[in-house]
Amino acid sequence: MAVSVRIPTPLRKFTDGKGEVEASGNTVTEVVDNLEANFPGIKEKLCDESGKLRKFLNIYLNDEDIRFMDSLDTELRDGDSLALIPAIAGGRF
């Protein structure tokens, strides 16, 4: 399945500054792995050591948070739009 993925500003250093990239995969996990293959280093920002989605970043399939679907196992269809949405807080951390 070919899907589009919206990349937020803090992660664009992995995507040569691109705000939207194409990726492929039958599930969100496969898309994450495909992103990692094309943009090494990005997966660590999305998933923890055990492979679970991090708690300060959400992945949306169209307008729905995948945590409330099948999380990383959520199945995708051709043309779906994924968006990576991290918590942001302003200039200070």
Next chain:
Amino acid sequence: MNFTEEQIERYSRHIILPEVGGIGQQKLLDAKVFCLGAGGLGSPALMYLAAAGVGTLGVADGDVVDMSNLQRQIIHNMDTIGVAKVESARRTIENMNPDIRVNIYNKRLTVDNIQEIIREYDIILDGSDNFPTRFLMNDACFFEKKTLISGSMFRFDGQVTTFKSQDGLPCYRCLYPEPPPEGMVPSCQEAGVLGALPGVVGVLQATEAIKEILGIGDSLAGYLMIYDALSMSFKKVKVRKDPECPICSENATIKELSMYEERVCAL
């Protein structure tokens, strides 16, 4: 309603709107809104709330105005560099609209003072610049049953949403259960923010607050609005109530306020 001649003229563009009218304007004048932060987001939010005639505005900030703030924090100016931000904000608001009562809190909000401060307000705006304060404000609004209109930004991205956990709707921890750990957030050198970005985000927060006071339109509660200034696009996604939320679910583990440690970055 007992408007003065000046008020009838000042608020005439509201009063002629059927959705506002004299009754709505009186609601605005009677409303009490608290804004956390007199920075990038607080500046436009407070100025538009003041202009609209929101009668009581509270603002908390522990910083003083710095030259580097003026690129985006439009409530301050050259004359208030070195002045406490809350005092600078009060002067601007009072120059804009003498109807507004401004309560200033020249301090950072903590576990010990936040609940008492927000208790006397109807609606809370979060315009803070760090995660520990953002989680503290969410938790305080949950315990005090307050509507929280949250705005945040980073570089070219903005996010706005409304939390009404008192109505069984999601809270900030339903959206983001925990703040990022050290090393998982961009360094301060990578931070920065486009000057006009907080204008958009802060004005969306003010718009939500005004609608909330008037009881008109659709709230952002249950939705997150994402603004990407570079692609000039808005995206609205759903925010679900998390059945495992650490504070607002049946399985809640957080029973009292606490604050994450703030990491100060060395520039």
